[in-house]
Amino acid sequence: MLALYQFPFSHFCEKACWALDHKQQPYQVKNLLPGLHLLWSKRLASASSLPILRDGLYIVQDSAAIIDYLEQRWPQLALTPADPQLAIQAREWEQWLGNEIGVPLRLWFYSHVLRQRRYAMAFLLRGAPRLQGRVFQALFPLIRPAMYYKMQINPANAAAALPQLGQALDKLETALQGRDYLVGEAFSRADLTAASLLWPLLPWEGDEATMQARLPAVVWQWRQDFVQRPLYDWLQGIYRQHRPESCIQQ
Numbered sequence: 001m002l003a004l005y006q007f008p009f010s011h012f013c014e015k016a017c018w019a020l021d022h023k024q025q026p027y028q029v030k031n032l033l034p035g036l037h038l039l040w041s042k043r044l045a046s047a048s049s050l051p052i053l054r055d056g057l058y059i060v061q062d063s064a065a066i067i068d069y070l071e072q073r074w075p076q077l078a079l080t081p082a083d084p085q086l087a088i089q090a091r092e093w094e095q096w097l098g099n100e101i102g103v104p105l106r107l108w109f110y111s112h113v114l115r116q117r118r119y120a121m122a123f124l125l126r127g128a129p130r131l132q133g134r135v136f137q138a139l140f141p142l143i144r145p146a147m148y149y150k151m152q153i154n155p156a157n158a159a160a161a162l163p164q165l166g167q168a169l170d171k172l173e174t175a176l177q178g179r180d181y182l183v184g185e186a187f188s189r190a191d192l193t194a195a196s197l198l199w200p201l202l203p204w205e206g207d208e209a210t211m212q213a214r215l216p217a218v219v220w221q222w223r224q225d226f227v228q229r230p231l232y233d234w235l236q237g238i239y240r241q242h243r244p245e246s247c248i249q250q
């Protein structure tokens with residue numbers, strides 16, 4: 001059975017989950033927490049980051065590499081366009097979206113959410129096993145600075161992340177004007193990447209009020225501006241049409 005080691009709140013992990021669900025491959029999910037995840041990731045792979053996919057003896061780290069692996073192993077329900085030029089475009093989008101949306105959104109978001117313990121816990125402990133959650137809470141004073149360090153969160157970087165993100169969202173929105181999909185005429189890994197990296201902006205547990213209660217006011221306000229954009233309609237539409245039921249086996 002496939003196993004996915006992930007953070008249940010991470011948009012890069014959502015990308016890998018979605019790809020597995022798209023391929024209709026049952027898998028076990030191992031939900032981990034920041035800091036404590038090192039016990040697994042360091043043992044399994046060369047770097048520390050999640051998601052990591054285990055398929056028997058094969059270990060695949062990084063969401064793009066996971067999609068490549070799934071494409072090779074189960075070519076049906078393809079996520080990479082068959083046309084080589086379109087395949088290059090889809091991969092370029094995927095990389096660009098990770099760098100220009102995934103990373104700055106995360107940096108700016110955590111710069112606010114980690115500041116106050118109650119927001120950090122409300123976000124990071126979603127879906128966490130109880131015992132792990134207790135250990136995490138006890139270790140949080142040590143884990144928080146490590147997270148700041150790992151994501152290079154400091155006031156200057158956090159301030160720079162927001163305009164970088166704004167420009168990237170403008171570019172993405174422009175590229176989608178009059179189109180359903182980023183590359184060619186069909187859903188591909190480019191759309192899956194864009195939508196999953198914006199997934200934290202969809203209502204948590206499908207409920208706006210729950211989301212608002214768990215976010216610092218400044219983040220909630222930014223998200224409320226985001227939902228006015230045509231890009232938000234696209235995001236909702238892609239989730240509605242292309243995000244299948246999860247086939248996770250717990």
Ligand SMILES: N[C@@H](CCC(=O)N[C@@H](CS)C(=O)NCC(=O)O)C(=O)O
Nearest residue numbers: 010011012048049050051062063064
């Ligand atoms: N390029 C990687 C990025 C993955 C990534 O940044 N993962 C973060 C969570 S969103 C992580 O595991 N951070 C902890 C660490 O690197 O030890 C991918 O697409 O999988």
